[in-house]
Amino acid sequence: MSAIVKPLIVFLGLMCLWQAAVSVFEIAPFILPGPIAVIEVAIARADTIAEHAGTTLVEILLGLAFGTLLGSASALMMAYFRQARSWLLPVLVVSQAIPVFALAPVLVLWFGYGIAPKVAMATLIIYFPVTAAFYDGLRRTEPGWIDLAQTMGASKAAILRQIRIPAALPAFASGLRVAAAVAPIGAVVGEWVGSSAGLGYYMLLMNGRVQTAAMFAALFILAIMAVAIYFAIDATLRRLVAWQPEADPATFS
Amino acid sequence: MNDANLLSASPYAPGLSVRNARLGWNGLELLSGLSFDAPARAWTCLLGESGVGKSTLLRTLAGLIEPLDGVDIWAKGATNTSNSVAYMAQQDLLLPWLTAADNVALGARLRGETPDSAKISDILERTGMTDRADARPRELSGGERQRIALARTLMENRPIVLMDEPFSALDAITRAQLQQLAFELLGARTVVMVTHDPFEALRLGSKIHVVRKGDNSGAVPFSPAGTALRDPTDPSLRGSYHAIMAALDTPKTPENQGNAAA
Amino acid sequence: MKRLLFVLSLMFIASPAAAADKLTVMLDWFINPDHGPLYVALERGEFERRGLDVELIPPADPNDPPKLVAAGRADLAISYQPQLHLQVAAGLPLMRVGTLVATPLSSLVVLADSPIKSIADLKGRKVGFSVGGFEDALLGAMLDKHGLRLDDVELINVNFSLSPSLMSGQVDAVIGAYRNFELNQMDLEGRPGRAFYLEEEGVPAYDELIVVAKRENASDPRISGFIDALEAATQYMVNHPDAAWELFIKGRKDLDDELNRRAWRDTLPRFALRPAALDSGRYQAFAEFLKRRGMIESIPPVESYAVEGR
Numbered sequence: 001m002s003a004i005v006k007p008l009i010v011f012l013g014l015m016c017l018w019q020a021a022v023s024v025f026e027i028a029p030f031i032l033p034g035p036i037a038v039i040e041v042a043i044a045r046a047d048t049i050a051e052h053a054g055t056t057l058v059e060i061l062l063g064l065a066f067g068t069l070l071g072s073a074s075a076l077m078m079a080y081f082r083q084a085r086s087w088l089l090p091v092l093v094v095s096q097a098i099p100v101f102a103l104a105p106v107l108v109l110w111f112g113y114g115i116a117p118k119v120a121m122a123t124l125i126i127y128f129p130v131t132a133a134f135y136d137g138l139r140r141t142e143p144g145w146i147d148l149a150q151t152m153g154a155s156k157a158a159i160l161r162q163i164r165i166p167a168a169l170p171a172f173a174s175g176l177r178v179a180a181a182v183a184p185i186g187a188v189v190g191e192w193v194g195s196s197a198g199l200g201y202y203m204l205l206m207n208g209r210v211q212t213a214a215m216f217a218a219l220f221i222l223a224i225m226a227v228a229i230y231f232a233i234d235a236t237l238r239r240l241v242a243w244q245p246e247a248d249p250a251t252f253s
Numbered sequence: 254m255n256d257a258n259l260l261s262a263s264p265y266a267p268g269l270s271v272r273n274a275r276l277g278w279n280g281l282e283l284l285s286g287l288s289f290d291a292p293a294r295a296w297t298c299l300l301g302e303s304g305v306g307k308s309t310l311l312r313t314l315a316g317l318i319e320p321l322d323g324v325d326i327w328a329k330g331a332t333n334t335s336n337s338v339a340y341m342a343q344q345d346l347l348l349p350w351l352t353a354a355d356n357v358a359l360g361a362r363l364r365g366e367t368p369d370s371a372k373i374s375d376i377l378e379r380t381g382m383t384d385r386a387d388a389r390p391r392e393l394s395g396g397e398r399q400r401i402a403l404a405r406t407l408m409e410n411r412p413i414v415l416m417d418e419p420f421s422a423l424d425a426i427t428r429a430q431l432q433q434l435a436f437e438l439l440g441a442r443t444v445v446m447v448t449h450d451p452f453e454a455l456r457l458g459s460k461i462h463v464v465r466k467g468d469n470s471g472a473v474p475f476s477p478a479g480t481a482l483r484d485p486t487d488p489s490l491r492g493s494y495h496a497i498m499a500a501l502d503t504p505k506t507p508e509n510q511g512n513a514a515a
Numbered sequence: 516m517k518r519l520l521f522v523l524s525l526m527f528i529a530s531p532a533a534a535a536d537k538l539t540v541m542l543d544w545f546i547n548p549d550h551g552p553l554y555v556a557l558e559r560g561e562f563e564r565r566g567l568d569v570e571l572i573p574p575a576d577p578n579d580p581p582k583l584v585a586a587g588r589a590d591l592a593i594s595y596q597p598q599l600h601l602q603v604a605a606g607l608p609l610m611r612v613g614t615l616v617a618t619p620l621s622s623l624v625v626l627a628d629s630p631i632k633s634i635a636d637l638k639g640r641k642v643g644f645s646v647g648g649f650e651d652a653l654l655g656a657m658l659d660k661h662g663l664r665l666d667d668v669e670l671i672n673v674n675f676s677l678s679p680s681l682m683s684g685q686v687d688a689v690i691g692a693y694r695n696f697e698l699n700q701m702d703l704e705g706r707p708g709r710a711f712y713l714e715e716e717g718v719p720a721y722d723e724l725i726v727v728a729k730r731e732n733a734s735d736p737r738i739s740g741f742i743d744a745l746e747a748a749t750q751y752m753v754n755h756p757d758a759a760w761e762l763f764i765k766g767r768k769d770l771d772d773e774l775n776r777r778a779w780r781d782t783l784p785r786f787a788l789r790p791a792a793l794d795s796g797r798y799q800a801f802a803e804f805l806k807r808r809g810m811i812e813s814i815p816p817v818e819s820y821a822v823e824g825r
Binding site for chain 1: 578582585586598601602604605606607641643646649669670671672673674676679680683685686810
């Protein structure tokens with residue numbers, strides 16, 4: 001139970017701080033509305049916001065799926081083919097270095113205004129973390145295991161499938177956690193550049209109509225969604241690599 | 254003595270001969286002129302200080318690395334390494350995501366064969382690990398993990414077993430238990446064991462070869478009195494121990510000193 | 516009274532030791548010919564003469580300027596009359612104090628060779644809009660006149676890529692494209708457009724670009740000085756259009772391109788010849804229009820959000 005209670009308390013505390021700041025500094029509602037106003041609007045427009053939230057959720061999940069698939073495939077190729085490594089590595093670095101804001105309009109022009117450019121953006125933004133983490137894990141396999149496997153007459157494919165990949169899962173999981181955290185950014189930036197639905201779109205619309213409370217309500221829901229996605233993925237990953245020996249500094253006796 | 258049924262009536266019991274081996278690591282020569290025989294169905298110990306190249310030697314024998322030159326391996330019936338050698342390292346090398354039983358069956362799994370579950374249960378029983386069969390390595394103690402490693406080595410059922418200081422990371426009591434267990438289970442095979450512990454060599458080896466940095470030509474093996482597995486309380490062991498320690502402390506000749514510079 | 520203060524401030528300028536009053540003015544968009552009078556005034560020293568040290572600042576986000584003025588972070592902003600109605604309804608303490616462009620510039624634009632010949636042809640089509648927030652009110656009014664509803668078209672937010680999205684065929688029409696700017700842009704790209712003018716299609720006429728200040732500062736003498744300078748500059752532009760252009764690009768070589776030159780020519784007739792003057796009827800009519808379209812709930816008296824500039 002305390003796993004929920006503690007974050008809940010932190011959350012409520014932040015809400016109080018927010019309300020206090022708005023009241024004490026007399027911040028105008030069109031700059032920063034108080035949490036109560038935001039919650040009221042969120043309830044009043046629950047239907048609309050939920051619909052937009054659904055759109056953005058689909059974009060994020062699709063982006064995560066494609067980015068993970070692409071990233072895993074790239075990492076495997078780079079680990080196994082030297083040629084692939086020299087071609088893919090620059091692509092990888094560039095994908096990370098270019099601010100997605102700059103790429104967004106180009107993607108929109110190519111893919112149109114439907115769901116495709118948003119998924120493309122989310123995919124792009126997680127490609128590097130996933131690939132880099134998984135590749136790193138694949139390269140750092142315990143050499144003793146490889147030695148042992150060779151003395152047992154294992155083929156390269158068997159070593160890859162049964163030793164390198166499972167051994168790389170913890171590293172892969174780290175990359176996936178980063179991906180879960182940043183994929184929402186890709187989806188929303190994609191919506192900002194051109195869309196007709198989604199929380200990012202809704203936020204822009206409300207900003208233009210000077211309905212700041214509604215904009216914050218959408219932002220709120222987006223934040224909650226992003227956090228929920230992260231924790232869902234984190235929980236799944238932790239079960240996947242439950243065999244990892246714990247080295248948590250907090251538990252050292 | 255009691256694993257004859259595991260080897261059954263296999264006539265194939267190769268020994269190992271090494272002549273004038275020259276080994277290096279990362280381009281540096283570690284040792285040269287090393288010659289020894291590891292007779293079939295006997296336990297041969299290679300004794301030397303850290304860094305002398307014992308692990309490199311073992312890995313060369315296992316076919317994992319190429320020697321600089323001159324390792325002549327099979328005394329009879331040359332076959333390729335992967336069919337004749339089982340390898341047990343200092344780390345247990347258990348795969349953390351597999352259960353103990355699955356780790357024991359690792360060789361079969363890697364080769365795409367169906368593991369023989371009856372044999373696995375039998376070996377787990379012999380190593381005293383039956384009720385830990387479903388545990389993951391992180392739940393096992395150091396001694397338990399080396400037992401599983403031993404079980405895995407047994408499961409491979411190879412005539413030659415190469416061991417690289419497998420018990421050096423354990424506490425003295427566990428180490429003694431495992432030395433005994435290993436000897437009981439593997440004693441009928443050709444075992445080459447690398448160690449830096451003279452006492453362990455005395456307990457387990459029928460022949461002990463001292464390996465030094467640099468030139469090893471002309472080295473003479475030790476044959477301790479009695480038969481392995483030797484009783485640690487046996488007073489004659491003390492004499493052998495002193496002799497070995499004296500051999501280890503032999504200062505290098507001026508010619509060797511030049512080679513040993515690293 | 517204002518006149519007296521104005522004259523007094525002029526006297527202060529006569530002495531060189533007098534410090535000019537700083538005035539920060541947020542533009543609505545990056546510098547373009549719509550801002551002609553501002554830069555002509557700057558270059559001709561019209562602000563200086565009135566004791567004003569004016570700083571013209573293009574915004575990072577076009578939605579910000581009115582909010583910054585309402586929050587007291589800038590003195591004046593160039594904004595849009597339709598936006599002002601919404602902002603005031605949302606509680607921003609803003610006051611219109613002058614007009615820069617006295618006609619609508621926004622229009623519905625299609626490609627010149629598009630099959631869309633009348634607003635009715637928009638049925639089932641994609642219409643791109645940028646983030647103004649009230650585009651669907653304007654579009655709704657236009658569709659109304661032809662018996663269509665907003666859900667007969669697909670509205671897509673293209674952010675600021677109005678021309679590119681239209682030229683690339685991603686959308687069939689865009690609303691919010693400026694008749695003086697985007698039309699020329701598309702022409703220069705070789706994909707000319709055709710415009711439907713809002714005020715001819717059922718939307719009441721309005722001031723596209725206005726000057727807004729924080730309500731409590733509306734009678735600040737600096738502001739009347741500013742509007743006064745604006746009038747002088749506009750007069751100059753009307754009388755000497757070519758010389759005025761040279762002043763616009765003076766020291767801003769990156770503005771000297773074919774697009775701006777054409778936009779300059781097309782914007783000239785649209786500047787408010789009397790920036791200070793207020794047509795209350797026009798503001799009242801537009802507010803009523805917005806209420807009919809459900810964009811605002813109540814109509815405050817015009818004088819609470821718009822005054823004459825001096």
